[in-house]
Amino acid sequence: MAYEFTTTQEIVQVARRNLSQAAWDYLVGASESETTMRRNRLAFDKLGFVPRVLVDVSHIDPSTTLLGMPLRSPVVLAPIGSMQHLSPDGAIGFAKAASQYGTAMSMSIMTPPSFEEVAASTDAPKIFQLYVQGDLAWAKDVLDRVRAASYSALCLTVDTPYHSRRDRSIINPMPGRRPGAGGHRGPNYGAAVTWDTVAKLREMAGMPFIIKGLINPADARIAAESGVDAIWVSNHGGRQLDQSIGTMDMLPRIVEAVAGRAEIIVDGGVLRGTDVLKALALGAKAVGIGKLQGWGMAAGGVDGLVRTLELLEDEITMAMALVGVTCVDQLDASYVEKTDPVYAPHEMSMWAPLADERIV
Numbered sequence: 636m637a638y639e640f641t642t643t644q645e646i647v648q649v650a651r652r653n654l655s656q657a658a659w660d661y662l663v664g665a666s667e668s669e670t671t672m673r674r675n676r677l678a679f680d681k682l683g684f685v686p687r688v689l690v691d692v693s694h695i696d697p698s699t700t701l702l703g704m705p706l707r708s709p710v711v712l713a714p715i716g717s718m719q720h721l722s723p724d725g726a727i728g729f730a731k732a733a734s735q736y737g738t739a740m741s742m743s744i745m746t747p748p749s750f751e752e753v754a755a756s757t758d759a760p761k762i763f764q765l766y767v768q769g770d771l772a773w774a775k776d777v778l779d780r781v782r783a784a785s786y787s788a789l790c791l792t793v794d795t796p797y798h799s800r801r802d803r804s805i806i807n808p809m810p811g812r813r814p815g816a817g818g819h820r821g822p823n824y825g826a827a828v829t830w831d832t833v834a835k836l837r838e839m840a841g842m843p844f845i846i847k848g849l850i851n852p853a854d855a856r857i858a859a860e861s862g863v864d865a866i867w868v869s870n871h872g873g874r875q876l877d878q879s880i881g882t883m884d885m886l887p888r889i890v891e892a893v894a895g896r897a898e899i900i901v902d903g904g905v906l907r908g909t910d911v912l913k914a915l916a917l918g919a920k921a922v923g924i925g926k927l928q929g930w931g932m933a934a935g936g937v938d939g940l941v942r943t944l945e946l947l948e949d950e951i952t953m954a955m956a957l958v959g960v961t962c963v964d965q966l967d968a969s970y971v972e973k974t975d976p977v978y979a980p981h982e983m984s985m986w987a988p989l990a991d992e993r994i995v
Contacts, residue, residue, distance in 0.1 A: 640935070640942050643906070643927070643950075644986045650933035657809040658720045662929045663982045664803035665873035671881075672873025673980040675904035678881030680976035680984070682913045685969065687959030695952045696962045701921045702788050702843040702865055702898060704760040707737030708948045709911055709963055713869075713902050713923030714764035714790065714847075716745035720809055721932045727756045728932060732940035734759035741790055741923070744768070744777075754784035762845065764790040767824045771835060778839045789840045790867065791833065794848030796826040799875045830857060837862070845900070848875075850885050852892035859896035865920075866893060868901040872925050883914065887968070890918030906985040908950025912958060916966040926982065 640646050651659060665672035697708045712733050715721075722728035725747045726740075733740035734757035741762040742753050754761060763786040767774065781789065837844045846858050847867035858866050868889055870879045882903035890899060901914050902923035914922045924947075931943030955961070958970055978984045 640939070640946065643930075643943060643946050646934045646939065646943055646946075647930050647983070647986065649935070649939075650930040653933050654721075655809075657804075657807045658933075660803035660807050661717065661720065661809055662933075663926060664801055665877075666799035666801050666875060667877035669873060669877070671870055671875075671877055671879040672904070672982065674879070674881035675870070675873055675883070676881075676906075676980035676982070676984055677976060678883035679904055679910050679913055680978065680980060681973055682883070682971045683974035684909070684912075684954075684958055685972050686957060687970075690959040690961070692956040692959065692961055694961060695955050697948060697951045697955060699921065699963050701739065701900070702845075704739050704787055705737070706739065706921060708944070708951055709915060709919075709921040710905075710944065710947060710951075711738055711762070711900070711921055711923050712740040712928050713925045714741035714743035714745075714762075714792070715925055715929060716743050717809070718743070718746040718932075721929050722936065726750075726753045728937050729928065729940065730756050730759070730761060732928075732932070732937045732944070733757075733761075735937065736941050736944040738944065739787065742786070750786075751780065751784045754786060760787040762786065762788045762790050764792060764847070765836075766792055766795060767828050767832065767836075769824055771839075773824075774836060775839055778836070778841075782841055786842065788843040788845055788864070789836075790845040790847050791836060792847045792871075793828060793833075794850075794869065794871050794875050796828070797823070799871075799877070801874060830861065833858075833863075834861065847900075849889070850879065850882065852885070852888040855889040856892040859893045863897050865898040865900060867923065868899060868903075868919070869923070870903055872903055883917070886914065886917045886919060904980075908947055908952075909954050910985075911947070911951050912954050912966060913971055915963050916968055916970045918968075 699709045719725040730753050739760045741764045743764045763781045843864040845865040846863050849855050868882050898920040900921050901919045905922045931940035
């Protein structure tokens with residue numbers, strides 16, 4: 636039973652056994668050499684805590700809000716395409732898990748069932764994630780439906796003007812899914828998206844607006860100046876541009892560029908509660924998890940994902956107490972310092988040294 640999981644490592648082990656090789660490769664893989672994915676992990680590993688002591692930590696509160704949405708802990712479910720390969724209910728399973736736990740899920744336009752069905756499945760707050768796949772008339776129709784379905788925010792992903800080459804999935808594609816060999820067939824509306832497009836979509840949206848896929852402080856500054864409500868610092872988990880820099884390496888510069896004008900989310904390599912604290916200490920409001928939510932669902936369905944979030948919260952709460960803070964707003968850059976990583980970064984390195992022999 637999912638409630639019997641006592642560590643996230645167990646969850647990953649069970650997920651590995653339950654998933655086909657193609658589904659596993661899709662979930663854990665990245666583009667080309669997978670350097671960007673490893674740098675995401677390395678960026679966390681290069682940070683160490685500098686804890687305070689003799690603080691009353693008898694009561695810890697890990698909750699927060701994001702764009703007014705209450706979060707039981709500072710973790711949201713990042714948008715994942717093709718959720719139907721991880722849950723028989725597709726995105727509905729993820730929405731139910733987020734609702735049961737008490738956080739927000741991001742509904743990808745690239746996953747079934749319809750986003751109206753997912754919105755109706757729970758009353759919990761949901762973020763709608765949009766790729767531009769048509770002209771402005773197409774976008775208006777989609778956004779009208781999103782508003783009618785009562786989504787809490789719109790998230791525009793902007794780091795996919797072209798599909799990357801993901802070697803694992805090219806070699807071993809999932810049934811019914813285009814293998815992702817790069818480029819586009821037919822009209823490529825995503826490649827034509829500009830800041831002017833963003834302004835028009837914001838006006839159409841009529842709801843809190845998140846822009847996802849920024850890694851350059853210059854872009855973050857433009858987004859903040861344009862009135863974007865939240866900036867999601869992301870390199871697509873290393874699944875788009877290979878040889879990019881890690882998200883956590885850029886987070887402090889992006890926070891500086893934004894200067895408090897927008898809330899900040901970060902993803903890419905978040906696998907432990909300590910990762911969440913590091914991100915918040917450097918200025919993020921919340922983190923997004925991708926692989927970890929997929930593993931939770933694959934290991935035990937809705938209950939497995941809820942248990943994954945509970946274990947992550949346990950790690951967050953324990954780390955907060957040991958760092959010497961009682962609420963997430965107390966975290967700042969004084970609690971972390973640059974240091975040397977201990978393990979070589981890869982998608983399982985947060986469970987080293989047992990990872991290689993027990994998971995991979």
